[in-house]
Amino acid sequence: MIAMPEKTEMIAVVAMAENRIIGDGNGLIWRLPDDLRRVKALTMGCPLIMGRKTWDSIGGPLPGRASIVLTRNPKWKAEGAIAVTDLMAAVAAAKGWIAAMPEARNAIILFGGGQIYEMGIALCNRIELTYIKASPSAGPQAALFPVLEDNAWKRVIEAEIAAKDTAPAYRYDRLTRKTPVFV
Numbered sequence: 001m002i003a004m005p006e007k008t009e010m011i012a013v014v015a016m017a018e019n020r021i022i023g024d025g026n027g028l029i030w031r032l033p034d035d036l037r038r039v040k041a042l043t044m045g046c047p048l049i050m051g052r053k054t055w056d057s058i059g060g061p062l063p064g065r066a067s068i069v070l071t072r073n074p075k076w077k078a079e080g081a082i083a084v085t086d087l088m089a090a091v092a093a094a095k096g097w098i099a100a101m102p103e104a105r106n107a108i109i110l111f112g113g114g115q116i117y118e119m120g121i122a123l124c125n126r127i128e129l130t131y132i133k134a135s136p137s138a139g140p141q142a143a144l145f146p147v148l149e150d151n152a153w154k155r156v157i158e159a160e161i162a163a164k165d166t167a168p169a170y171r172y173d174r175l176t177r178k179t180p181v182f183v
């Protein structure tokens with residue numbers, strides 16, 4: 001029998017601009033290769049919970065991680081995706097994947113986009129935030145990161161990265177809940 005982890009940390013990993021924009025509904029609106037490398041390191045060995053639109057924007061599964069995709073369409077499927085129709089089913093699928101994979105880390109990544117962060121942030125104990133020092137416009141389908149409760153989080157600035165060529169300046173912040181939550 002496979003033992004499911006009892007206490008698992010859920011971590012939101014997100015790149016957000018000053019105006020809370022995270023994408024235009026179809027993809028990202030900036031190109032930050034160092035940030036993508038950081039996302040890879042933060043998420044490797046973990047199940048990712050994402051919305052169907054974010055799955056579409058990525059175009060396939062990311063190696064070394066499970067892609068658990070939320071959709072309201074019970075018939076939806078795609079190669080390399082674990083489809084679920086509600087958040088608790090996503091958490092259960094993520095824990096099942098962790099239990100079944102010897103090399104998995106006991107952490108679930110809330111991977112976006114806007115609708116999924118809005119729904120799942122209450123379950124997150126940590127946010128790995130790339131804070132982009134720009135206020136881009138992202139059109140009518142713009143996706144946003146939710147506004148956080150003011151006093152619930154402790155913020156540590158991990159690194160400041162200067163603007164370079166066409167890339168804006170940005171910052172890596174780690175936010176941890178003052179009162180821990182686990183799933």
Ligand SMILES: NC(=O)c1ccc[n+]([C@@H]2O[C@H](COP(=O)([O-])OP(=O)(O)OC[C@H]3O[C@@H](n4cnc5c(N)ncnc54)[C@H](OP(=O)(O)O)[C@@H]3O)[C@@H](O)[C@H]2O)c1
Nearest residue numbers: 014015023024025026027051054071072112113114115116
């Ligand atoms: N900057 C970042 O860190 C980051 C990270 C991730 C994504 N993004 C960006 O965010 C944008 C996508 O975000 P988005 O908000 O438009 O879409 P999304 O959150 O990725 O996906 C939305 C879809 O999730 C499904 N869904 C939503 N609520 C659900 C529920 N309660 N139960 C079951 N399924 C549910 C629906 O799929 P169906 O329509 O199939 O029913 C819905 O259309 C893209 O631009 C992407 O590039 C940015």
